[in-house]
Amino acid sequence: MINVILITFLMTLFYVAIANRLLTYVKVLAFQGVLLFAVVFIQLSEINTINLILILMETIFFKSIAVPLFLAYILKRNKITREAEPYLPHFMSLIIVTMICVISILLVNNVKDNELDKIFFVVALSALFTGLYFIISRRKIITHVMGYLIIENGVFVLSLALGSEMTMLVNIGIMLDIFVSVLVLGIFTNRIGDTFEAMSVENLSNLKD
């Protein structure tokens, strides 16, 4: 079951690679939040209430509801055109994301560790690098924030893969940090939208030597 969910997660990355409208990106991000919740819920060996509430907050409330709504609000407020405007054609994007997946699979196969859950690792690394690729290859500033969120999702899967045990305090801190940084990034996106006519990264190239 977990494998099915993780592979669905991987497929969403391909879907984003060829998606044309920004609203599709937002919807995919929301869907990824639901998938992550499902993975955690199945993997959880013992359910205690506080843990469950924390995970619910982190995945469903934060990743699937709050952030997508906020992103949709930014899109609407700044009257951002609906297309993602990548530098490369969709077909190339699809090939590059596929290459990232293949490389992750090859890389993970080289790890000599029997306890490692390899499929988690492949999905996490793919999401990490796909997120970076989206940041590099899209022209709009808002898509940079979306790329950052995909990276965050990748890191989330990674921390599940390695089953790291963080204390409650750190967990809450991480959640707050990501939430606030998305909020701050959103506020500055709004400012950039007010200051410049088009929200394109070309406006942000004045600081150089």
Add this chain to the structure above:
Amino acid sequence: MFGYYLIITLLLAIGTFFNRNATIRILLLLLFLAAQTTISVFGYVHLNSEELGGNFKYESLSVLFLIVLTILSFTTVFHSYRYLQNRKDSSRNKSVFFTALIIMIGAMTSVYLSATIGIMWVLIEATTLSVAVLIYHERTHLSLEATWKYVFICSIGITFAFVGIVFLSKALQEANSVNLSFSDIPGHLQNINTFWLKLAFIFMLVGFSTKMGLFPMHTIEVDANTVAPPPISAFISTALLNVGFMAIFRTYSLMAHTSILPWMNHILLWSGILSVFISAVYILRVSHLKRMFAYSSLEHMGLVAIGLASGGIGYFASILHMVLHSFIKASVFYQIDQVYRVFNTFIVNKTGGYFQKNLTGAMVMLLIFISITAIPPSGMFVSEFLIFRSLFESHRIAVFIFILLLLTMIMWAVGKNIFSMLFLPQAEPDGRIVKINPWESSTQFALLAAAFYLGLNPPQAFVQLINDAILVLPK
């Protein structure tokens, strides 16, 4: 005690945010400085004691950087006050500025004192968010661009550091440990899969280099320094670099007793060499005063990384270099505020004749040139000399010669720009006459004198603190 400090800081920040009265604002700031002084004195007296259930600890390195931060917060608050007065900012802007400043100082204090890696990570992100408000203070297109880049790249860098922490905890899991405190980790890292450790180190180095302004992620530090208000630049390139150094030093010392030590040294050495190289390439062509000193910070961080990588006396020298660099770089940016008020520009070619326009400031500039390029009476000469000695002792002669050549180029570029500002007549005299109160330079003289004194004749207590800090590293 630390709990009280956090609560007081938070209350004072909230108070500053809602207060619009100038007198009360000064009172709140003085109260905060008193709290900051109390915590650093308390930390020095209670060295190596734990706070808040072992999550925070007064270690030697933490207390050393905390004292530096406390000294710099006095001067920074003073110069920020002057800076805001001269800009005639609205009362609301002043409140936002000082609130962010208080939160930033509180966050940096907490990073220094944190004793587990997870809490340190969370607090480092908090410093990013609070400094973003300060960088954006002037509300221009350029500051918007720099702030956006700073927040965005720092967030990605911090995410990378988190990936590193996850790998580290994976390695610890193999050793059946879930405790992520700095004192507990090294004991569990013997005989485990070095693959995870290497991954952890590389991710954490890249991630935390956003804060230290070291090679892979140095660009945002330079951009932020260009547009931030000068008193804030003084913080970004001193106390905030110390935060990054602290994180990298902790990471390094955690894994220093495992078999990957030579490999780590190699990575750090290359990171340092490339930092100095890039700094030399860019510093030769910049004409923006603040960018020039930002690249000079990059150079010094490169030297610190090289010192750390060389080992031996290099450990001592790199921490000494960080402290001295903090004092000198802070006075540089306080002085640049005066330069800007006199010439209304940061571009070196449009300035000139600074000696006639502002005698005291020009003398500070001259002392800064001697200090920052590490010409002998400067304290940094001692630390750089020790770094080079450690390079020599670790038999890296080629690196040694290469770095010396680069430093000569940097010295020439810095000298050319500073001397043209001091002595050449202004190309297009604008007839502006701005009187600067000589007493405003007194903080810079004091900081430079401290740097001279600490380098040439370090007090016993100071040496003891550094020596205690490097006890965690292999001999």
